[in-house]
Every structure is written in structure tokens, then in C-alpha cells.
Amino acid sequence: MHTHTNTHTHTHTHRITTDRQNQLLDHEREHQxxxxxxxxxxxxxxxETMEHTITIHTDGSKTEQRVGSGIAIYETNKLTHQIKHKLxxxxxxxxxxxxxxxxxxxxxxxxxxxNNTPRTVKVFTDSKITIFSLKNAKNRKRLIEEIRRKTxxxxxxxxxxxxxxxxxxxxNSGNELADKLAKEVTKSSETYYNKIPIRExxxxxxxxxxxx
Numbered sequence: 230m231h232t233h234t235n236t237h238t239h240t241h242t243h244r245i246t247t248d249r250q251n252q253l254l255d256h257e258r259e260h261q262x263x264x265x266x267x268x269x270x271x272x273x274x275x276x277e278t279m280e281h282t283i284t285i286h287t288d289g290s291k292t293e294q295r296v297g298s299g300i301a302i303y304e305t306n307k308l309t310h311q312i313k314h315k316l317x318x319x320x321x322x323x324x325x326x327x328x329x330x331x332x333x334x335x336x337x338x339x340x341x342x343x344n345n346t347p348r349t350v351k352v353f354t355d356s357k358i359t360i361f362s363l364k365n366a367k368n369r370k371r372l373i374e375e376i377r378r379k380t381x382x383x384x385x386x387x388x389x390x391x392x393x394x395x396x397x398x399x400x401n402s403g404n405e406l407a408d409k410l411a412k413e414v415t416k417s418s419e420t421y422y423n424k425i426p427i428r429e430x431x432x433x434x435x436x437x438x439x440x441x
Contacts, residue, residue: 253423270376273351273393275393281351282347283302283350285351285352286395287329288329288410288411290408292412295318296316297316297325297415298422299408299411300329301406310336311406311410313410314329314414315415316423317420320425321426323359326355326356327362327373328421329411334352337350348386351390352390353393353394353403354392355395356394
């Protein structure tokens with residue numbers, strides 16, 4: 230009886246631990262939660278000439294096992310928002326880049342332009358991986374799907390949103406500010422995003438196996 234109780238407790242504890250770990254894993258979205266294939270986002274060239282009322286610079290940082298996201302929002306070329314979020318130390322730089330974009334899109338909901346002001350937005354990122362992921366209809370990772378979904382929700386509210394790659398550390402003040410914010414927030418104690426990449430879990434498990 231005593232042995233049975235211990236086995237049951239061990240199994241139960243293992244199941245809870247596994248469930249909690251699964252909740253923390255950055256899985257792809259379930260099929261039923263996928264955005265519609267027609268709900269794509271616009272990727273434009275940096276040299277595209279259309280004027281945008283709002284420009285957003287986003288960046289992610291992963292240094293010394295610390296991870297953060299930074300956002301700088303400009304309305305008619307005036308800096309109006311500086312936003313930063315800390316991620317779990319085991320999150321990737323790509324997750325930081327994508328979290329910055331997603332939180333920037335959420336921030337747009339707080340901006341209320343008057344009726345005569347075009348709701349045109351350009352989001353700059355120096356993450357080519359993020360741009361390629363947004364282009365790839367087969368990429369169903371959580372943050373990529375959330376960016377697509379939020380973009381399409383905003384466009385239903387008459388926002389026009391373009392995404393553009395920009396070279397990092399090339400003297401662009403918006404990009405430099407977003408980078409600065411991303412690095413600053415890594416020292417924060419409050420964590421916004423806790424979903425850990427599956428490959429990071431796999432790497433840690435491999436290290437444990439080697440250590441044995």
C-alpha cells in the first residue's frame with residue numbers, strides 16, 4: 230500500500246510538472262486558432278515612398294541570458310511612446326523582436342487620431358527572421374500568428390499597417406532608441422512573456438543528460 234501510494238504521488242507530481250511545463254512552452258497555434266490564409270500582412274520596402282502618420286520602431290535584446298523588448302512610437306515624427314517589456318531569461322531574441330511588434334500593435338489602440346488624420350502606420354524591425362516568418366503562410370508560431378491576427382483586427386478599424394525591415398545600428402534614431410529600451414528592461418524584475426521555445430527546453434534536457 231505504501232509503495233502504491235508513493236508511485237501514485239510520483240506519477241501525479243510528474244503529470245502536474247509536465248502540464249505546467251507544457252503551459253510554458255511556445256507551441257504553434259492549434260489548427261482551429263489559425264488565421265485565415267487571406268489574412269496576410271503587408272511587407273514593404275524601406276524605400277517605399279508612402280507617407281505614414283505613425284512610425285514604430287521595435288527591437289529585441291538577449292544579452293547575458295537576459296531578454297527584453299523595446300518600442301518607440303512617433304506620431305507625425307514626434308516621439309510619443311516609449312515602451313519596454315522583459316521576457317523570461319530562456320526566451321529567444323526572435324521572441325523578443327516579435328513581442329515588441331505585438332505590443333506596439335496593442336499600443337495603437339490607445340492612439341486616437343482625429344477624423345482628418347490618416348490611420349497609416351509603418352512598423353520597422355531589424356529582424357529579417359520576423360519579416361520572413363510573417364511572409365511564410367506555413368509559419369504558425371504563436372507570436373507570428375498573434376501579430377497577423379492583431380494587424381487584421383486593427384485594419385478592420387481602418388488602420389493601414391505596413392511592416393518594413395531596417396538595418397540595425399545604422400544610425401537610425403528610432404531603431405537606436407528601441408534597442409536602448411530593450412536592453413534597459415532586461416534589468417527589471419517583472420516578466421511580461423514566459424513562453425519558452427521548445428528547442429530551448431530540448432537543449433536543457435540534452436545538457437542534463439550529458440551531465441549525468
